[in-house]
Amino acid sequence: MTGNSTMTLNRTHDAARKSFVATANEQDCDFPLQNLPLGVFQGERSGHARCGIRIGDQILDLPVADEAGLLGRLPEAARQALRAPSLMDFVALGSRVASELRAVVFDLLVSDQPEPSKVGGCLVAAGDVEMLLPLQPRNFTDFLTSRFHKLRLSANGAIDPNFRSLPLAYHSRASSVRVSGTEVRRPHVQRADKDGVDFGPSREVDFELELGAFIGSGNPLGQPIPVGRAAEQVFGYCLLNDWSIRDIQRWESLPLGPFLAKSLMTSISPWIVSREALLPFRTSVLPKPADEAPLLPYLVSSEDQSSGSIDLRFEVWLRSARERSVGGKGTRITITNFKHMSWTFAQMIAHHASNGCNLLSGDLLGSGTISGPDADSRACMAEITERGEVPVSLGSGEERRWLEDGDEVTFTARASKEGFASIGFGECSGVVAPAVPWPLA
Ligand code: MN
Numbered sequence: 288m289t290g291n292s293t294m295t296l297n298r299t300h301d302a303a304r305k306s307f308v309a310t311a312n313e314q315d316c317d318f319p320l321q322n323l324p325l326g327v328f329q330g331e332r333s334g335h336a337r338c339g340i341r342i343g344d345q346i347l348d349l350p351v352a353d354e355a356g357l358l359g360r361l362p363e364a365a366r367q368a369l370r371a372p373s374l375m376d377f378v379a380l381g382s383r384v385a386s387e388l389r390a391v392v393f394d395l396l397v398s399d400q401p402e403p404s405k406v407g408g409c410l411v412a413a414g415d416v417e418m419l420l421p422l423q424p425r426n427f428t429d430f431l432t433s434r435f436h437k438l439r440l441s442a443n444g445a446i447d448p449n450f451r452s453l454p455l456a457y458h459s460r461a462s463s464v465r466v467s468g469t470e471v472r473r474p475h476v477q478r479a480d481k482d483g484v485d486f487g488p489s490r491e492v493d494f495e496l497e498l499g500a501f502i503g504s505g506n507p508l509g510q511p512i513p514v515g516r517a518a519e520q521v522f523g524y525c526l527l528n529d530w531s532i533r534d535i536q537r538w539e540s541l542p543l544g545p546f547l548a549k550s551l552m553t554s555i556s557p558w559i560v561s562r563e564a565l566l567p568f569r570t571s572v573l574p575k576p577a578d579e580a581p582l583l584p585y586l587v588s589s590e591d592q593s594s595g596s597i598d599l600r601f602e603v604w605l606r607s608a609r610e611r612s613v614g615g616k617g618t619r620i621t622i623t624n625f626k627h628m629s630w631t632f633a634q635m636i637a638h639h640a641s642n643g644c645n646l647l648s649g650d651l652l653g654s655g656t657i658s659g660p661d662a663d664s665r666a667c668m669a670e671i672t673e674r675g676e677v678p679v680s681l682g683s684g685e686e687r688r689w690l691e692d693g694d695e696v697t698f699t700a701r702a703s704k705e706g707f708a709s710i711g712f713g714e715c716s717g718v719v720a721p722a723v724p725w726p727l728a
Contacts, residue, residue: 304397324713341558424461426647427652430653434446457544459550464651471551472552473692501523518636596625605690607687618682
């Protein structure tokens, strides 16, 4: 069996179908009928946290839809999982059940469905609710898979041999993963320069634009995942900001890798876009340079090589406190694409589990900074400003070497292809808050 064999293009990808929710049919809407991402929301009407599916500017309240008898085609285990205040139970059921839900909800929201008023009664306005973390991951692994990111930040201007041979990663922190909109506080850090070592508010707060992937059913301890089956393990994707503190990262990382530079907080977007929704936009992985040795077989599947990457375009916007105070839209500082990455999620998962490590349902994987070959496609401040040496100009006339207090960083992503409905991820954003007073009281 190969990676996508259980999932193929189907009627839920038909661009000709529209929704009775009018805003879903607008040209630039991230959430048309062909997307249907899952999330967890809380509103005054709903009371407690509940699972929903985004359509246009509305959310289908899944427990309410089930009470109304609209989800009866789904297995009982799926309906029960969707009544939980988190997506963890549903994600554990894997992508096949998610695909069944997608087909059912597509039929509920399509324009020619027979009972639009009954379904309409299960919709809530997205603007009226608060989005929560879709689930609390138990593990978070962050990779480094862009050779362009690696090259620009390489000390010797070269790609290390291990990058060419395996998808590099480290164990990051699951407890500090937060949903978009949460402030990130400038940390106090230890750092070293020519004058010695000190401790104080970081001077080098950075972002990293990444794609997150949630693991579906996972694997038992001791049982690796073949690369040809690894794509099936991705339940869905989100935008991920791996906030990075460069002054301590430089000091602490040898020999064990980043620690406090990354564990302060990680932001993710609230909507999980399914692997199925992204199927039309799959593309071949970036070719390896001709002078590099071929990959070891445990990392290679022909299907993954030909369709394991994603043509997904990202933007990063930076908006200072001054710009926010006058309602400015900020400055677009990055335009990039996931297809520039050297490794696929199937390879990351196959490598991660190759020693028998058990991936758990809801575990979060970060792709690594999505930097491409062009200057426009540098996807963190360390690259954009050449480690703080060359300031970037904002539309307001301000300059930045690193992020300052009050700066807001916002990620967006959209997949587009001729003949298919464009889909997007919404936003992942966060504002840098000032450091806490120190010494601590
Ligand atoms: Mn990272």
